[in-house]
Amino acid sequence: MVQPFTRAHSWRSAMLAVSIAGLSLAPAGCRSAADYRAQADDVADQIIEAKQTEGLGRTQPFTIDSPADTLRRRLMLRQDLPHRSPAGRNVHDVEPIDRWPDPDYFRTEIEAEVDASLSLPEPVVLTLNEALQVAAANSRTYQTQKENVYRSALALDLERHAFRLTFAGLLEGLVESDLRGDQTVTGVEGTAIGSASQTMQTGAAITSRIAVDLVRLLTQDRSSSMGLQFDASVSIPLLRGAGRFIVTEPLTQAEREAVYAIWNFERFKRTFAVSIASQYLGVLQQWDQVDNAEENYRGLVIAGRRARRLAEAGFLPELQVDQAAQDELRARSRWISARESFNSQLDNFKSTLGLPPDAHLTLERNELEQLVQLIERRLAPAREALAVAATDEETDDDGSMPLDAPIDLVEPDPTAGGPYEIEETRAIALALNHRLDLWIAEGEIVDAQRQVAVAADGFLPELTLFGSGQFGARRGINSANQPDARLRPERGVYTALLELDLPLDRTAERNIYRNVLIEFERRVRDYQAQEDEVKLDVRSALRTLLESREGVSIQAQAVALAERRVDSADLFLQAGRAEIRDLLEAQEALVVARNALTAAMVNYRVAELEIQRDIGLLEVDSNGLWREFDPQSLNEDDPNQAEG
Numbered sequence: 157m158v159q160p161f162t163r164a165h166s167w168r169s170a171m172l173a174v175s176i177a178g179l180s181l182a183p184a185g186c187r188s189a190a191d192y193r194a195q196a197d198d199v200a201d202q203i204i205e206a207k208q209t210e211g212l213g214r215t216q217p218f219t220i221d222s223p224a225d226t227l228r229r230r231l232m233l234r235q236d237l238p239h240r241s242p243a244g245r246n247v248h249d250v251e252p253i254d255r256w257p258d259p260d261y262f263r264t265e266i267e268a269e270v271d272a273s274l275s276l277p278e279p280v281v282l283t284l285n286e287a288l289q290v291a292a293a294n295s296r297t298y299q300t301q302k303e304n305v306y307r308s309a310l311a312l313d314l315e316r317h318a319f320r321l322t323f324a325g326l327l328e329g330l331v332e333s334d335l336r337g338d339q340t341v342t343g344v345e346g347t348a349i350g351s352a353s354q355t356m357q358t359g360a361a362i363t364s365r366i367a368v369d370l371v372r373l374l375t376q377d378r379s380s381s382m383g384l385q386f387d388a389s390v391s392i393p394l395l396r397g398a399g400r401f402i403v404t405e406p407l408t409q410a411e412r413e414a415v416y417a418i419w420n421f422e423r424f425k426r427t428f429a430v431s432i433a434s435q436y437l438g439v440l441q442q443w444d445q446v447d448n449a450e451e452n453y454r455g456l457v458i459a460g461r462r463a464r465r466l467a468e469a470g471f472l473p474e475l476q477v478d479q480a481a482q483d484e485l486r487a488r489s490r491w492i493s494a495r496e497s498f499n500s501q502l503d504n505f506k507s508t509l510g511l512p513p514d515a516h517l518t519l520e521r522n523e524l525e526q527l528v529q530l531i532e533r534r535l536a537p538a539r540e541a542l543a544v545a546a547t548d549e550e551t552d553d554d555g556s557m558p559l560d561a562p563i564d565l566v567e568p569d570p571t572a573g574g575p576y577e578i579e580e581t582r583a584i585a586l587a588l589n590h591r592l593d594l595w596i597a598e599g600e601i602v603d604a605q606r607q608v609a610v611a612a613d614g615f616l617p618e619l620t621l622f623g624s625g626q627f628g629a630r631r632g633i634n635s636a637n638q639p640d641a642r643l644r645p646e647r648g649v650y651t652a653l654l655e656l657d658l659p660l661d662r663t664a665e666r667n668i669y670r671n672v673l674i675e676f677e678r679r680v681r682d683y684q685a686q687e688d689e690v691k692l693d694v695r696s697a698l699r700t701l702l703e704s705r706e707g708v709s710i711q712a713q714a715v716a717l718a719e720r721r722v723d724s725a726d727l728f729l730q731a732g733r734a735e736i737r738d739l740l741e742a743q744e745a746l747v748v749a750r751n752a753l754t755a756a757m758v759n760y761r762v763a764e765l766e767i768q769r770d771i772g773l774l775e776v777d778s779n780g781l782w783r784e785f786d787p788q789s790l791n792e793d794d795p796n797q798a799e800g
Contacts, residue, residue, distance in 0.1 A: 189257035196310065197221075203309040203414060211415040212422065216778045220299070220306045222247045227280075228294050231515040234276050238514075279516035284436050284523050285781060287509065291432045292425075292780025294510030301424045308410075308417035315410040321354040332633045339376065343633040346370040359403040364388040369631040369641075382640040383631030389624040396616040396657075405610050412599060419592040425776040430765045432780075435505050437758045440524045442498040444754045449491040452747040455722075456484045456740065462729070463736045476736040483740045524754070531757045534574040535705055568706050575787045576764045577701050580694070583771055586790075587694045588687070590772030597679075597686040604676040611672045614665035618657035625650045690770070697767040704763050707756035715753050718746035 201218070208215045229246040232239060242249035248262050256262075282290065292298055330345040351365040369383030397403065463480040466472040503513040511517065570577065578586070588594065627648030629641040659665075725742040728734035768774035768784060775783040 190260045193258060193261070199313050200306050200309040203312055204305060204418070207309070207414045207418050211418040218302070218305070218778065220302050222299070223293065224248050226294055227290055228511050230276060231280065231517070232512060235278075235516055237512050279518050281518055281520055283520045284433060287436050287519070288429055288432055288780040288782070290511070290780075291428070291509045292778070295428075295508065296510055298424075298428060298510075298780075301421050301428075305417045305421045308414045312407075312410040312414045315407040319355055319357055319404075319407065321352060324351045324353075325349065330633075334633070341373065341633070342375045343371060343373040343636055345372075345631075345633055355403075357400045357404050359393045359398045361391045362388070363390075367630060371631045371633060371636040373633070373636045377637070379637040381631045381636050381638050383629055383635075384641045384643055385626065385628035385630050386643055387624065387626035389622070392621045392623075393618070394621060395619040396613060397618070401606075402610055402613050405606060408606065409603060412603060416596050416599065419596055422776075423592045425780070426769045426772075426774045426782075429776045429780060429782050430762070430769045430774070432508070433765055434762045435501075435508060436519060436523070437527065437761060439498070439501045439505050439519055440521070440527075441754050441758045442494070442501050443519070443521065444524060445751050446491070446494045446498050448747050448750045449487070449494040452743055453484070453487040453491045455743050456480070456487045459736065459739055459743070460484045466729075471732055472736060480736050480740065483744075527757055527761055531708060531760055535708055535760075568702055570702065573702060573705050574760070574764065576767050577698065577705070578767070578771075578787055580698055582790075583694050583698060583767070584691055586773065587690050587771040591690050591770075592772060594683075594686055594690055597683040601676070601679045601683055604672070604679040607672045608669070608676055611665070611669040614668065615659060615662055617659050618655070620655045622653040622655065623651065693770040694767070697763060697770050700763040701760065701767060704756055704760035708753070708760055711749060711753035711756045714749040715746070718742065718749040722746050 204218050205215050208218070224246070226246055229249070231237065232245050239245060242251060250262070252259070252262055326347070326349040328345075328347040328349075330347070332343055332345065334341040347367065347369050349365060349367045351363065353361070353363040355361045364387070366386045367383070369385075370380075371383070372378070372380040392398075460477075460480040460483075463472055463477045467474055467477045502518070505519075506513050506515060506517060570579075625645075625648055627645050628643045631638065631641060721742040722739070725734055725739040729736065729739050765774065765782075765784075773785040775785075777783065
């Protein structure tokens with residue numbers, strides 16, 4: 157009676173062991189898609205925060221989740237803008253398919269959130285700062301760049317996972333019936349296998365496995381048995397492919413690529429912010445041209461009426477009346493063209509922001525007035541210097557220059573410019589120290605050198621030590637009548653193998669090595685080109701600043717002269733001492749001068765932003781808002797100080 161009791165006890169114990177193994181493996185298979193998404197987000201967030209600290213010395217909020225309530229969506233709902241699909245409003249408005257695995261991804265409370273915030277003015281008026289924030293939240297290009305950073309973090313996590321201790325489990329159930337003999341043999345078999353493996357950063361790979369078999373015959377003597385087996389193996393490269401440097405190269409590269417992604421995104425944010433500001437000011441500039449064209453059109457209408465009256469009174473020939481009418485028609489054409497050009501630029505700007513081009517949205521006109529005041533304050537020293545230079549010239553009693561006076565061309569004074577007209581050598585030095593794309597190009601040289609070292613490792617012979625051990629025994633239907641297996645290490649089977657693969661043919665490795673050397677030299681040349689590009693950017697931006705600064709001064713004087721010319725022509729025309737053509741030409745010159753002055757001011761402000769971008773000191777936060785640096789606070793010890 158002892159043996160049946162023992163068999164029954166062993167069967168119950170084995171069933172309990174399999175149940176415990178199955179329950180331990182069950183949670184991994186019970187996670188939802190939402191759980192895995194949240195887990196990926198947590199891992200990526202931790203990596204991105206760490207790489208921000210490593211690459212930038214600071215952290216910023218970062219997420220790739222699309223907000224449920226975007227300005228685009230609110231505009232489309234509030235203004236009832238046409239669209240073909242709900243996808244045109246927001247990703248959360250997309251109708252999920254029947255087998256969509258993550259129902260929490262589409263939030264059901266969107267409508268309630270939006271209804272509370274639909275009190276948008278008509279039309280929506282964006283300031284420059286608001287446009288920067290809207291672009292960061294709605295721009296498709298901006299979102300793609302953020303996703304590139306996120307993907308680099310996931311790629312790094314996968315490389316790190318290659319060196320983690322990983323577990324696997326397998327449960328099998330088998331029913332087998334053997335009809336080949338005189339008696340039918342039918343039995344059931346249950347198997348639970350658990351394994352663990354890890355690759356060490358030295359190159360050693362360790363794997364262990366434990367298998368539990370439960371076998372019971374359903375015919376004949378209904379005997380049962382439990383199999384229990386443990387085995388482990390290790391593989392250690394000793395020459396080729398050995399060592400932390402070689403083995404962890406993919407991980408090292410992934411770590412660096414994650415930092416590169418942070419730098420690329422930071423560089424993109426600066427370039428993107430300057431681009432948004434340039435487009436914003438460009439739209440305002442075109443708006444100003446519309447006003448100038450409208451004012452000119454109105455002035456020429458009045459001039460045409462006056463010419464008609466003078467002609468009727470016999471003071472002007474009919475030819476000049478026709479000239480006035482032609483100029484009036486041309487002015488109307490330019491006014492209409494300016495209006496449509498403004499609308500087109502505004503539509504393109506909305507699209508750049510990620511907003512529908514048919515949304516009722518406009519820009520804040522006061523931004524242009526504030527720009528004028530800013531430029532006037534910054535360029536006041538330059539105008540004063542120009543005025544002083546003019547008063548130093550010798551003139552006749554009537555204030556005019558003598559005809560035989562020497563002509564001295566006064567070059568622009570580089571010291572009389574705005575605060576961002578930094579001395580060229582200093583500006584280049586700052587750029588070489590702070591340009592993130594140059595940092596990446598420099599890092600890629602080190603990456604290429606590591607690839608050379610890895611390729612050279614391929615010339616070594618493969619010397620690998622293998623070891624394995626196994627004890628216990630498996631059970632199947634044919635061995636159901638054997639006693640239960642036991643783990644007895646002293647009766648195990650152990651093997652060791654040393655394998656040497658001599659490097660008799662290394663043609664492929666030779667070519668790979670030569671190719672990575674070529675790639676290394678390319679990276680050096682790429683760095684040289686990038687360094688030269690940085691210098692070109694800085695020198696070009698400084699030239700643009702100087703040219704725009706002089707343009708502002710020149711065009712301001714041109715506007716004053718054009719206004720005086722219009723007044724004089726009008727007075728002379730009324731006195732009969734000028735022709736209508738003189739007034740028409742003066743009006744045209746005034747329009748051109750005003751447009752040129754606005755363009756010069758916009759160009760100067762954009763050039764200020766570009767020089768900060770090109771030397772790498774324009775900071776942009778997670779909301780898309782910039783933080784300009786203060787050139788007066790720069791010093792040799794801390795060249796990255798910024799104004800608040």
